Ligand SMILES: *[C@@H]1O[C@H](CO)[C@@H](O)[C@H](O)[C@H]1NC(C)=O
């Protein structure tokens with residue numbers, strides 16, 4: 001039986017091996033997720049390397065971790081992952097000594113407005129620096145989340161490591177705040193709400209590949225779990 005965790009770990013390990021074997025060692029494979037107000041704009045793996053990034057309002061600038069002298073050597077960053085995803089995005093560049101980085105102001109048509117703006121997380125932790133100052137490694141989880149600064153939780157959905165499940169059989173998933181690891185109550189997963197322990201029981205009536213995410217008004221939507229319902 002397939003296991004969710006085993007699948008993604010195997011993919012990352014294979015990717016690391018393949019990049020070294022192919023002599024592409026400047027590239028890494030990261031899990032990129034872009035959560036907008038009403039939808040997920042992107043969730044998947046992206047190959048990325050350190051390079052210049054060009055935006056309409058910001059122009060062409062380095063984006064390889066050497067920004068603001070954060071890392072001594074160039075490498076892939078959170079913002080190059082976004083740039084290498086082919087999503088549409090924009091942002092102003094604030095040169096040294098101010099920031100030496102882009103401030104992402106729009107992704108796929110969703111713009112920073114009033115006090116709602118795009119925030120970046122790496123492996124569910126808030127970035128302390130700009131996206132071009134944060135280098136990333138293979139298997140890292142890079143999250144661009146709209147209105148992050150006004151949200152209480154960054155939802156993370158985990159399951160029982162099964163990939164194949166029986167139709168109409170209940171499956172218990174867990175919703176946590178990825179930042180703290182604490183359970184989140186009242187998140188909606190496939191029409192069911194999580195309890196005080198973050199547990200939610202879901203069933204799939206139809207066969208096929210089903211993806212589920214956790215959503216809550218005061219929180220950033222979770223990662224997707226996929227199941228093959230048989
Ligand atoms: C990359 O951006 C820097 C400014 O940050 C600029 O000096 C350099 O010429 C750019 N390189 C390329 C290849 O465009």
Ligand SMILES: *[C@@H]1O[C@H](CO)[C@@H](O)[C@H](O)[C@H]1NC(C)=O
Nearest residue numbers: 068069097098099100129130
């Ligand atoms: C840039 O680097 C300097 C020196 O390490 C630091 O004091 C400053 O806070 C950094 N600026 C930003 C905007 O990250």
Ligand SMILES: *[C@@H]1O[C@H](CO)[C@@H](O)[C@H](O)[C@H]1NC(C)=O
Nearest residue numbers: 113114115116117149150151
């Ligand atoms: C942002 O604006 C919303 C209303 O649009 C308000 O409820 C919230 O308190 C504001 N947050 C901050 C940090 O100012």
Ligand SMILES: *[C@@H]1O[C@H](CO)[C@@H](O)[C@H](O)[C@H]1NC(C)=O
Nearest residue numbers: 166167168204205206207230
């Ligand atoms: C699951 O249960 C529903 C309702 O009893 C039924 O209509 C459906 O056919 C079942 N699904 C499968 C794959 O057996």
